Amino acid sequence: MIIVLLICSEFEFRNSGYRLGFLAIDSLFNANDGKMKIKAMLPATLTSVITSGKIQNLGLIRLLDYTANDIPGKSEEKYLIVTKCEAVAPALDSVIKAEIKASNGIMLKSKQDFVAKSASQIINEQRGNAAPAARMAMTRRVHPLVSLNPYQGSWTIKVRVTNKGVMRTYKNARGEGCVFNVELTDEEGTQIQATMFNSAAKKFYDTFQMGKVYYISRGSLKLANKQFKTVQNDYEMTLNDNSEVEEARNEEAFVPETKFNFVPIDGLGAYVNQKELIDVIGVVQSVSPTMSIRRRNDNEMIPKRDITLADETKKTVVVSLWNDLATGLGQELLDMADKHPVIAIKSLKVGDFQGVSLSTISRSNVVINPDSPEATKLKSWYDSEGKETSMSAIGSGMSSSANNGSRSMYSDRVCLSHITSNPSLGDEKPVFFSTRAYISFIKPDQTMWYRACKTCNKKVTEAMDSGYWCEGCQKKDEECSLRYIMAVKVSDSTGEAWFSAFNDEAEKIVGCTADGLNELKSEEGEVNEFQTKLKEATWSSHLFRVSVSQQEYNSEKRQRVTVKGVSPIDFAAETRLLLQDISKNKTSH
Amino acid sequence: MDTSSPSAFVNGALLGRLAGRKVRTVVQVIGSEIGSVVGKTTDDVQIFVRGSSPAPLTTYVEVIGIAESDNSIRAETWTNFGNTFDPQNFNELCKLANGEFKHLFM
């Protein structure tokens, strides 16, 4: 390991300055070791050390891992990309001069035994590296994937192909072509997607074999398209005809570590029906037998098995295992289900079946009882309290029947002004949204219920003698029940809107049945319980699922917003959504 | 709301920067010693919260008090935050409240 002592001076924070190109590299500082200066950058993953104040202007840091790069267009100048560093001492009073460097070095050396290299040494070494390719191959310095960025000169990576796509053809304005991509994983578990077009695609299609290890150089990097990205990396790679891809033989020992980025089960809602794949870790609660499901596009029967996972959020989620994972690993899980193993799964799709559910895809990776701190923690939580705890399914409360258009309370979230400022919304067919809002007013003197048939819920009329006649059932009943149909005013920070609510949703809003509310209304007394009940229902917030449609009213079209679902607020999940919005706003400005 | 003596939202990393100041944090209680509670901050730093804590404490506790060092707070107010609390959310709040959005906080 090479360690360098550097003093950062003229430290700048470039969060918003590099809007497009520097998303992942947003701190730029000058590093100085007393002899000479070199520019250096920290990747976004290290910004927390800055925001936390650990690295300050004129602070002393120790670089644990870095690469030296050319500044495009300036062959003499280099800059460092720091991938690992730690703060050694807080800010000094002034920039260190060469003559006092010695004492400084001693001070640090006494703390820990390490080899220090000066910035000038690094630069000289890097110059030496720009030697013929043959020497490169012998002494090639392999860059960790995490250090790659678009502004870097030459690099070599050593990666295993962890997913290989099929060759696809495309047709666009510029003509026809073919494309394919591979997913590459390095020893540290960092992944990147590499894409090849046309001649490069043909050249490398047979070279890249699933599971084999390669040295790759001379690719180019660009920001990953978030919409299509399947791996955790801000960048994606393009390989062209000039790129070098060379198989590394006898590399069975090169096993990429599977890097997980776990989402807690109660946080899955935010990913419903998104393209982004997620990783999950949980205790196996139950394992179903295998089922055969007919695939819609080709009618082929494929095996499926459902497992239920739980975690410390006290929520459970169903994961559908498909194909070989259902039959092979699924059987293994079934056999050990009573021992409640911990499993970690990489790359799952989050769907809206049963509100929120997970599904494996071809590249999903399942690890049973992983040897990791998260797994140990989860297991000990489960053994000590989890197994006694009552858990609820993450999808419950997010009704998912097709007719109310419900996907999940977390997808297609809008604020009220989005609905009210767009009067033609729902013109062709009803559109559905989720919105979080407060009930701000329930008019007490509105007609808020109707008399309904106890069998079919349809409106009944008073029969001539006694009882009620249902046109739908064609029969008379002595009794009827009241069902809500009410208008409620809702508010959020962007405005107000009127929602129509039917019985089940209105019951959740008001907090009692229509019959119950009617009883309160007919009670006479000092305190009007009816009014109190309605007041209690106001200024409480809910998560609403609504449909927006257009209705003719006096030959004029009017927007109608109907409540299709009401859920209580999950504050932790809402906070996560807000944090996501904040970080989205940060990157788009 | 009392604005005369504002308390800054902190996690473990921010605590040391605010020594002597009034701070507010949420810790996961992991143990106790005489006169102090050992807690884990939302960014996994072990800290000591000094002062007399009410009993019983829930898993998560909010403490408001004076930052003594990078790993200790002399608490004035203790509030049980229950057993389900999202530490990541609070940690992000601390970062935002002391970073980019500092101007929005007292």
Ligand SMILES: [Zn+2]
């Ligand atoms: Zn009927």
